[in-house]
Amino acid sequence: MNPLKDIFRLIFPSQCAICRTPLGHGITDICLTCRLDLPLTYFWKKADNPVSLKFWGHIPIETGSAYFYYMASGRWRSIIHNFKYRKGWRYAQMLGEWYGAELRDSGNYSDIDVIIPIPLHPIKRIKRGYNQSDWIAKGIAKELGVEVDYNSVTRKTNNTSQTKLSYTERWVNVDDIFTVRNPSRLMGKHILLIDDVLTTGATIISCGESISKQVKGCKFSVAVLGIAGDYHALPPKDSEHTKEDSGVVNRV
Numbered sequence: 001m002n003p004l005k006d007i008f009r010l011i012f013p014s015q016c017a018i019c020r021t022p023l024g025h026g027i028t029d030i031c032l033t034c035r036l037d038l039p040l041t042y043f044w045k046k047a048d049n050p051v052s053l054k055f056w057g058h059i060p061i062e063t064g065s066a067y068f069y070y071m072a073s074g075r076w077r078s079i080i081h082n083f084k085y086r087k088g089w090r091y092a093q094m095l096g097e098w099y100g101a102e103l104r105d106s107g108n109y110s111d112i113d114v115i116i117p118i119p120l121h122p123i124k125r126i127k128r129g130y131n132q133s134d135w136i137a138k139g140i141a142k143e144l145g146v147e148v149d150y151n152s153v154t155r156k157t158n159n160t161s162q163t164k165l166s167y168t169e170r171w172v173n174v175d176d177i178f179t180v181r182n183p184s185r186l187m188g189k190h191i192l193l194i195d196d197v198l199t200t201g202a203t204i205i206s207c208g209e210s211i212s213k214q215v216k217g218c219k220f221s222v223a224v225l226g227i228a229g230d231y232h233a234l235p236p237k238d239s240e241h242t243k244e245d246s247g248v249v250n251r252v
C-alpha cells in the first residue's frame, strides 16, 4: 500500500484506454466492460479452424488461430491501429498475455519450441521504433514459457504496405522477402509464427516458405491477434503439404 499513490489516484483516476471510464482499484489499462466486448474467435480451442485452413497446402502447419475478429468498426479497432502508429507496444504485449493464457490453457500449443514474430525490415523498424509483433510475441511467450527468437529470421526486402494492394499484388509484394540467418538453430523445431492482423496470410506464408527452404524438418503453428472480417481463404499453391500430412485433422 502506498497512501500517496492512493491519494493521487483518487484525484487523478486512471482511465480505460478505450472508453475513458475511470478504472477501479487493481484494474490497469482496460476496463472490464471493454475487455468483455472483445469479439473473441475461440479458434484456439479447435486446431481445425479457419486460420489453420488458410495455411494448409502452403506451409507444414500444425495449427493456427486468431484471438479476436478485427472489425471495421468497434471500440477495439483504435487500439490495434495504435500498435503501429502511436507507440502502442504496451497494449500489444497486454493482448499477447491475454491471448497466451488462452493458448496455454487450450493444450494445442504445448509442444512449441520457439516463437518467431514476423520481422519488419530494419529501416521500417527504425522508423517505427519497434515491431508490434515482437511485443505480442513477448506477451504470448510469457504465458507459454517459450523463448522468443528475434534474430534468426530477417526481412531482406523493404516491401510496400499490403493494405492498399489487390489480392494478387499482395502475393507478389511479399514473395521471397525473408531470409534465415542461422538455419541450424531452427532445425527440427516447432515454430510459432506471430503477427498482428491476418488478412490474406500471404506475408506469414512467405515467411514460413523461406524458413522451410533453408531449415530442415521444421513445422509451424500460427498465432495472430486479429483476423480481418474481409479475409479470403487462399487456394493452395502446391500439393506438397496437404491437410492430411499437416497433422491438424488428428487434433482436437
Ligand SMILES: [Zn+2]
Pocket: 016, 017, 018, 019, 020, 021, 030, 031, 032, 033, 034, 035
Ligand atoms: Zn473501457
